[in-house]
Amino acid sequence: MMHPVYLPFSEEQLLSHFTDINKNGRCVKNVKHLRYYKQSIERYVNYLKNNPIARGKPLKDTRTPCQIEKDERFWTASCLMTIFYSQHRAVDLTKLFIKAYGNTPPLKGVNSWEECLEGELHLFLKPNLPSPESYKRWLRENLTKRHFIPHVLNSADGKVNLEGPTNVDAMFLNSKNGFAVIIEAKVLSDISYDVTYDTIRNQIARNVDVMLEENRKLCPPLNKRDPEKTLFLLITPKLFRDNPSSRLYGYKMREYKTNPESLAADLPHRSCNWEEISKRLGWLTWEDFKDVNKNCCLWLNK
DNA sequence: TCCCATTATGCTTAAGTGCC
DNA sequence: GGCACTTAAGCATAATGGGA
Numbered sequence: 610m611m612h613p614v615y616l617p618f619s620e621e622q623l624l625s626h627f628t629d630i631n632k633n634g635r636c637v638k639n640v641k642h643l644r645y646y647k648q649s650i651e652r653y654v655n656y657l658k659n660n661p662i663a664r665g666k667p668l669k670d671t672r673t674p675c676q677i678e679k680d681e682r683f684w685t686a687s688c689l690m691t692i693f694y695s696q697h698r699a700v701d702l703t704k705l706f707i708k709a710y711g712n713t714p715p716l717k718g719v720n721s722w723e724e725c726l727e728g729e730l731h732l733f734l735k736p737n738l739p740s741p742e743s744y745k746r747w748l749r750e751n752l753t754k755r756h757f758i759p760h761v762l763n764s765a766d767g768k769v770n771l772e773g774p775t776n777v778d779a780m781f782l783n784s785k786n787g788f789a790v791i792i793e794a795k796v797l798s799d800i801s802y803d804v805t806y807d808t809i810r811n812q813i814a815r816n817v818d819v820m821l822e823e824n825r826k827l828c829p830p831l832n833k834r835d836p837e838k839t840l841f842l843l844i845t846p847k848l849f850r851d852n853p854s855s856r857l858y859g860y861k862m863r864e865y866k867t868n869p870e871s872l873a874a875d876l877p878h879r880s881c882n883w884e885e886i887s888k889r890l891g892w893l894t895w896e897d898f899k900d901v902n903k904n905c906c907l908w909l910n911k
Numbered sequence: 912t913c914c915c916a917t918t919a920t921g922c923t924t925a926a927g928t929g930c931c
Numbered sequence: 932g933g934c935a936c937t938t939a940a941g942c943a944t945a946a947t948g949g950g951a
Contacts, residue, residue: 645923672924676923737920740919770918775920776919776920778921798921798922805919
């Protein structure tokens, strides 16, 4: 077990949730991810051992060694793996999806959550999803409408790709039927708004954009994902869902849910049935996961 | 086809700034 | 002078494109 509270799983288990990567046209295992988790756990354990009294400790001493307490990588891996390895995985996930999206999946031709989950479910941490070709073309044609700093505009000259892949925090994927949930997880931080060449673009819009794009070239089973059967899920602390105006994502989620056409404004290169897309956006809290499965987020046991 | 430098995102971490 | 807050730098991973 890597850590009893923040990552109660083995290294092998954790490693199995990272996607294969494309190296010289071949899909190969990637083993690089472990080091970050192991180092962070080691810093934390050592710090606690040498500093048994926590009260009154200044932030400058604790911030780095105690990063794990607020690290979204750990929150995400730990919480989602707990659900993934739960003996009642399908029941747990169904409860969560009903809370986020309603009694029936907001997907055409899909009648039940059971149908979504039947088959072969995978959980991936930190998968990369390429920026859609249609967006990159559009940005190339509209660059000066989206940026205004000379040296940035100059650097775009001659570049093929004006946006890199979006690294989503996690993804559930059913490789039998293409059903997927793309997950953006937050602890204290807000969504990103600072990609290189588009000052208007926000992280949720990017997530929705890559959700709507096929990924035929990605390593299996990521290439099996059906964009028409993919949902977007935001996971945050309950505190910020109760106080949505404390974060940019609070404003954006409310806007996208109550006024679907606002998605069109943020994704001008696409024409979609935005009302339908809007229904595919969900927001859950870490506390929701804990309500469904007590073993989730053990650090919230206070 | 392979290698490798470059560059993208998405964070964490360190350095700089200024308040009490 | 010791902090917390703010901003910049740094790091990790992975994709990409050019050259051998």
